[in-house]
Amino acid sequence: MKNVIITGATGFVGRTLTSYIQRCFPDAKVLPLGSQAVDLVNRTATFDWFDRLHWAWECDYIFHLAALYKAGDWPVHHPATQFHVNMSINVNILEAWARFFPKAKFTSVLSYCMYPSHPEPHPEAELYGTEPEDYLFAYAMTKKALLIGQRAYRQEYGLQCTSVILPTVYGPHDSFAENSHVMGALIGKFVRAARTGQEAVEVWGDGRQEREFLFVEDAADGIVAAALHAQVDVLNLGTGQSYPIGDIAETIQRAAGFGGQIRYNTNRFVGVQKRMLDVTRVRQELNWQAPTVIGDGIAKTVAWYRATLD
Numbered sequence: 001m002k003n004v005i006i007t008g009a010t011g012f013v014g015r016t017l018t019s020y021i022q023r024c025f026p027d028a029k030v031l032p033l034g035s036q037a038v039d040l041v042n043r044t045a046t047f048d049w050f051d052r053l054h055w056a057w058e059c060d061y062i063f064h065l066a067a068l069y070k071a072g073d074w075p076v077h078h079p080a081t082q083f084h085v086n087m088s089i090n091v092n093i094l095e096a097w098a099r100f101f102p103k104a105k106f107t108s109v110l111s112y113c114m115y116p117s118h119p120e121p122h123p124e125a126e127l128y129g130t131e132p133e134d135y136l137f138a139y140a141m142t143k144k145a146l147l148i149g150q151r152a153y154r155q156e157y158g159l160q161c162t163s164v165i166l167p168t169v170y171g172p173h174d175s176f177a178e179n180s181h182v183m184g185a186l187i188g189k190f191v192r193a194a195r196t197g198q199e200a201v202e203v204w205g206d207g208r209q210e211r212e213f214l215f216v217e218d219a220a221d222g223i224v225a226a227a228l229h230a231q232v233d234v235l236n237l238g239t240g241q242s243y244p245i246g247d248i249a250e251t252i253q254r255a256a257g258f259g260g261q262i263r264y265n266t267n268r269f270v271g272v273q274k275r276m277l278d279v280t281r282v283r284q285e286l287n288w289q290a291p292t293v294i295g296d297g298i299a300k301t302v303a304w305y306r307a308t309l310d
């Protein structure tokens, strides 16, 4: 890896991916992009930025992570905003890649909410001919459109690309506010409750919903492995294991040293009952397995979040 562009590099996953690449490829020139550097919704600004760059520089890898997504029921109330922003970002970045850096391999980061809402592990073959669940429909379809766009650019112009589909990612630099993704939200609640001596922590749902989780450093490792070695258009990049939210809450409770109670609130919106990836393809294609076991990932994240509060 020599010259690398990372969109969404100021975000949770992008920030870790940027430092991972800088660490593993110390000679690489990495350009981390956030929306302050260039608003990818703005076609003129995007093309101007790429145009200026391409005269002096040859890019060999583009990582595309930029997207508008928020946890909880935000997507239910903002499907048009999400559709407009994410479609614009994706259409602009694909065209900029083809026009200015057609030799670069393009790797995009997709989400497991693209799959339908049944509880069995999802193989990549399920991406087509199925529909994502209703409350994430617009967001998930923009991810599917990105995948279709990459395929189209590969077919028409012979460009190189791949995509990875991630489950819920957690780790340092995540958002720990109450309305964040479940892992960040729970770590935030338990750590703060332990510090303030709260009596109880509220967990949304009945604790039986199951989710798959990937530690953010492992996500960075797998995204880079896919960019370097994947010959297929898309790979599920996960652990292939799901955990009940109740078990996760108890693990976090112990790691945070919280002595109070867990109270389940079944009136809150929690999404689908169970979601997990079939990781057969990534094992075969890349011989890749997530290095971090969930207890260690949670302990590291709790320690990191605690340190930020100190």
Ligand SMILES: NC(=O)c1ccc[n+]([C@@H]2O[C@H](COP(=O)([O-])OP(=O)(O)OC[C@H]3O[C@@H](n4cnc5c(N)ncnc54)[C@H](OP(=O)(O)O)[C@@H]3O)[C@@H](O)[C@H]2O)c1
Residues within 6 Å of the ligand: 007, 008, 009, 010, 011, 012, 013, 014, 033, 034, 035, 036, 038, 039, 040, 041, 064, 065, 066, 067, 068, 069, 089, 109, 110, 111, 112, 165, 166, 167, 168, 169, 170, 181
């Ligand atoms: N986190 C997860 O659990 C998870 C799971 C599956 C898939 N993913 C995918 O992984 C990617 C990164 O997720 P994340 O959790 O790191 O998201 P995040 O923290 O919300 O970061 C989003 C990134 O996109 C950038 N961005 C948004 N609008 C932009 C615009 N108009 N122009 C340029 N950049 C823009 C943001 O830049 P600024 O901050 O500078 O505005 C930020 O760097 C996303 O594509 C997401 O769908 C994430």
